[in-house]
Amino acid sequence: xxxxxxxxxxxxxxxxxxxxxxxxxxxxxxxxxxxxxxxxxxxxxxxxxxxxxxxxxxxxxxxxxxxxxxxxxxxxxxxxxxxxxxxxxxxxxxxxxxxxxxxxxxxxxxxxxxxxxxxxxxxxxxxxxxxxxxxxxxxxxxxxxxxxxxxxxxxxxxxxxxxxxxxxxxxxxxxxxxxxxxxxxxxxxxxxxxxxxxxxxxxxxxxxxxxxxxxxxxxxxxxxxx
Amino acid sequence: xxxxxxxxxxxxxxxxxxxxxxxxxxxxxxxxxxxxxxxxxxxxxxxxxxxxxxxxxxxxxxxxxxxxxxxxxxxxxxxxxxxxxxxxxxxxxxxxxxxxxxxxxxxxxxxxxxxxxxxxxxxxxxxxxxxxxxxxxxxxxxxxxxxxxxxxxxxxxxxxxxxxxxxxxxxxxxxxxxxxxxxxxxxxxxxxxxxxxxxxxxxxxxxxxxxxxxxxxxxxxxxxxx
Numbered sequence: 286x287x288x289x290x291x292x293x294x295x296x297x298x299x300x301x302x303x304x305x306x307x308x309x310x311x312x313x314x315x316x317x318x319x320x321x322x323x324x325x326x327x328x329x330x331x332x333x334x335x336x337x338x339x340x341x342x343x344x345x346x347x348x349x350x351x352x353x354x355x356x357x358x359x360x361x362x363x364x365x366x367x368x369x370x371x372x373x374x375x376x377x378x379x380x381x382x383x384x385x386x387x388x389x390x391x392x393x394x395x396x397x398x399x400x401x402x403x404x405x406x407x408x409x410x411x412x413x414x415x416x417x418x419x420x421x422x423x424x425x426x427x428x429x430x431x432x433x434x435x436x437x438x439x440x441x442x443x444x445x446x447x448x449x450x451x452x453x454x455x456x457x458x459x460x461x462x463x464x465x466x467x468x469x470x471x472x473x474x475x476x477x478x479x480x481x482x483x484x485x486x487x488x489x490x491x492x493x494x495x496x497x498x499x500x501x502x503x504x505x506x507x508x509x510x511x
Numbered sequence: 512x513x514x515x516x517x518x519x520x521x522x523x524x525x526x527x528x529x530x531x532x533x534x535x536x537x538x539x540x541x542x543x544x545x546x547x548x549x550x551x552x553x554x555x556x557x558x559x560x561x562x563x564x565x566x567x568x569x570x571x572x573x574x575x576x577x578x579x580x581x582x583x584x585x586x587x588x589x590x591x592x593x594x595x596x597x598x599x600x601x602x603x604x605x606x607x608x609x610x611x612x613x614x615x616x617x618x619x620x621x622x623x624x625x626x627x628x629x630x631x632x633x634x635x636x637x638x639x640x641x642x643x644x645x646x647x648x649x650x651x652x653x654x655x656x657x658x659x660x661x662x663x664x665x666x667x668x669x670x671x672x673x674x675x676x677x678x679x680x681x682x683x684x685x686x687x688x689x690x691x692x693x694x695x696x697x698x699x700x701x702x703x704x705x706x707x708x709x710x711x712x713x714x715x716x717x718x719x720x721x722x723x724x725x726x727x728x729x730x731x732x733x734x735x736x737x
Contacts, residue, residue, distance in 0.1 A: 399700070473716035
């Protein structure tokens with residue numbers, strides 16, 4: 286547990302879903318204070334208990350409403366299905382100011398989930414930025430990591446591309462990528478989120494074509510600086 | 512040299528550029544008949560001679576105008592800078608019918624080449640499809656392979672994502688990916704080209720941030736069927 290993690294509280298909105306639970310588990314394990322948010326506080330409390338069982342009581346995770354979680358957090362992570370994306374953000378936008386918003390949402394449009402179909406804003410993350418308004422840094426990350434991997438101790442053979450509204454915001458998100466035991470890359474401005482989110486459809490297509498279940502990507506030919 | 516390659520003639524438009532030369536070299540080496548097209552027939556002939564020197568006379572590559580090359584080819588590969596993309600396609604569109612068009616173009620908008628900025632059609636490949644019209648299958652591929660690697664014998668640590676207007680078109684392009692000594696993946700419909708082309712900006716950004724020169728991607732967690 287480093288000094289940094291002691292000062293940071295992460296709210297995971299949609300934290301009762303599989304991806305949210307997986308991320309919450311990884312960050313709690315790394316020493317962060319993690320709040321599970323949900324539309325239903327009851328379900329958030331249940332999810333918190335489930336994750337704490339996995340952690341064997343080494344730290345505490347608290348469940349509450351999305352709004353309460355945002356109020357108490359420095360970093361807000363959105364892991365809701367795209368259909369709940371806009372409403373979730375609108376319900377908390379007045380308490381988001383000054384916080385870092387990490388958007389994990391993949392804007393899939395069923396039934397054609399193998400086809401990239403972005404919202405008018407360009408990507409879910411850009412849509413989040415429009416809803417959140419001034420004073421909120423927005424980052425897109427973690428779209429392509431399978432929740433099964435997050436809840437296991439397995440090494441994860443998939444890198445995390447991080448796009449965002451500023452280099453500082455991307456750097457802060459990259460700290461959380463590393464804390465989750467993953468390799469991340471600064472993938473540029475928020476406009477590049479279409480690539481990161483769109484990769485989800487490409488990887489689903491590859492899974493269907495090649496009979497795989499967890500296709501991912503790794504960056505080659507580059508290395509993290511010392 | 513397999514049977515298939517003997518029946519296929521590939522026209523590489525913009526074949527005097529580095530990427531085009533590299534692909535032409537790889538396909539000629541694999542036994543395909545390759546035509547180098549250029550706005551200037553003279554420059555096309557010069558480029559052909561340069562590639563034939565590398566091949567040490569084992570096969571023949573012919574240089575000619577873009578239009579003549581398209582007329583004689585089954586597969587047309589476009590490797591021009593984005594600024595010449597529309598004009599190149601408009602000049603040959605009446606002789607494209609029934610052929611497979613492989614678009615290698617990355618629609619970068621200088622000076623912000625690290626930011627994804629797609630044309631109104633959604634991607635360069637979708638723009639090519641609009642220009643080419645009915646009766647032409649269009650595929651996007653090879654955007655992220657460095658030309659230095661193509662002209663060397665090095666193993667290339669970057670996969671090729673192939674999007675396109677039909678599964679058959681993607682399969683035909685994947686045969687050429689393999690013939691070039693690369694690993695390719697069927698990455699879905701032509702609408703997914705935004706991911707493949709946009710990755711170029713992401714990889715340029717990664718090169719700048721991490722001091723690398725040839726960042727690439729590999730697909731993990733999936734395997735080609737036997």
